[in-house]
Amino acid sequence: MTSIIEQFKIWFSNGNGNQIAQSVGLESEFQNSDRASLPSAIAKSLKHSIRQLHSPAPYVQSVQSALESALNRWRENPDEPNCLVVLGSPVEPVARLLRDVLDTEDRQTLNMVKLQHQWTARPHNYHSIYDQLVQGIEASASGATPSQTDGAESPNVPSPNTLAVIPCLDWCFLRCVDGLKGVDYLRGSILRDRSRFWLIGCNRWAWKYLDHVHQISAYFEQTLSLQPLSSLDLKEWMMPLASEIELKESKGDQQNPVDSVTPDESSDEFEAWSSKDEKRYFDSLASTTSGLSSVAAHLWLRSLRLPSQDSDESDDSDESNSHDSNKSDSDTPQTDSSQTQNGSDSSKPVVRRKKASLPSLPKLTADDRYLLFSLLLHGGMNLSHLSLSLGDDDGKVRARMQMLQRAGVIERSHRLLEVNPAFYPSLQADLSQNNFLVGDD
């Protein structure tokens, strides 16, 4: 029922300015003010920790398994496809996932040629994408330079053990007249050069776009689409984050330990949960985020509150009084005497979590939608690339970008503009309803 209401809100708030959007805006403001209750230092630190998280184990395992079987098939029969494309949502760090996969022990036996070895983003001069790809592929074909290869041995001649990796195909193109040459070249090179296996990471929106422009899926038939994570997967993946905070359980948690579940519910599945509320929280998180790890992590962060400012606090007047008396600075992580008495680590911030919910989109204009679509299509880009892909002036794009950044929909990360993952599900629904070519998650 709740999801139907959410869907209706998304659908109805899609249009241009209106009263509903204003009410949604008010709700958003309310949520933002609520979120401010988590001190910025803690939020920043947790955000940093989110970025440091290792890729979720189910993602790693699925890529490993698909790569293993695709490689074996190709080794046995060279006519089999020599390429595996890993597709993920635009907000999922697919490049990071491939790095984590290739860092595992069994991959060390392969000679890896990383074609985007020195790339941390799309090259600033987008004309050089093509040149760099040509240079990288030709160099690795004739004899790779040490900086471009990893592994036990450096190949002079490509062999069936050579794995060429393009962690982020999104970086190989820019939506402008001269920005698609790189992908065109890659497509031809991979088809021609069957002496090595190619592992490519790409976001689904870019893949769909390139499929319409270059019919890329006709050439690269072997794709692996990352599957949604379950609630348990999310919990296990976010375990390191949980260890950085002191989660103050609500009364409900204390009254509903997992031992108190009904006989029907007492199964292996329940052993993984410390309480019914925890299970309920992660079930809701998985369903709200469609099992996307980045979205889940950002919604988890948004769901954290300081106990003293939490409305639940009224349930526990004694604790509330204790916190109020100790409260000194809203930017200082809350610690209280009860924690020390319980033997917990007083350096950890004490927080409570509310049910994770998607933030409402601000009022979007047609220009905002074109801008956000471009960002999701390219998986993050700098301002000049964004202007080029939109075919608009820098000044006009900057003005819209500033407004979206203030609303929290866009974030800056290492000088790159990215869509805040927390807004991704709403944005995907909005753009789809507005006739954009969005990827399917």
Added chain:
Amino acid sequence: MVTWIELSYRLAQGNGGASQTLENTRDLLADITFSKLIQAIVALVIAYGAIWGTDKLINWFSERVPRRSRLSIKQSLPFWRAFILIITASVLINLFLNLSPNNVLAVTGTVAVALGFAFKDYVSSVIAGLIALFETPYQVGDRIQIGDHYGEVVGYGLRGVRLQTPDDNIVTIPHNTIWTDPISNANKGNLEAQVVTNFYFAHEIEVKQVVEILYLVAYTSKYTQLKLPVTVIMEEKPWGTQFSLKSYPMDARDEFVYKTDLLRRAKHAFGDRAIPYPHVSALAMAHDYADS
């Protein structure tokens, strides 16, 4: 309605052998009282308000929902108007006429003659409007061309259709033009409408390069609907070669800004590659157009 009856009465008087019809007409009229007049005025005011309110509500609502739902909401407008008008007409007929099968049969011919003389064009437009509701040569939200007028259908009235032209003028065209004039509909109820952008080059250009650039220009425009086909058509002229790029914007409303975007970026790409334009005088081109 009373006016129509009076008119038919006069017409009947002029026609020497129509005394029976006159009697039937008198039977048809109910007693007209002050209370009935008030009720009729109230019904008309309510109908006017309801039509005005429905117009405003549907236009307001359709501009606030996602693009995909915009046209279907707008297209319901004529049906709501027709519904309100039918209800109002029923109320008025019930107030002022004694309808029985005999009365209706007797008066039909008289009324038809009266309307034929006095409101021929108006009735023709109303009937054409009703037929257009079902034949749908145009609907609200469509981009159509009737005669010299091109624009988006923003209103569908009882008598005519209102077009908003690219210059932001409102042109009202009576529905009965569908009897005689061709109607060109660019999107036919869909959100996308094909845009044809013409480019002209000298004969000596490398065709493959130009076609490739034109495809890229369309594929890389932020407005292009990639789900629909992009095609390039060539035509040879005495003074050069004409290339027509046919593609669809995601929203037909962006038609002109889309065309501008395609032209701007294509000219930039052609300029970078120094692709020559035809060397031809304006007079020669005008002559060619006149011939075609």
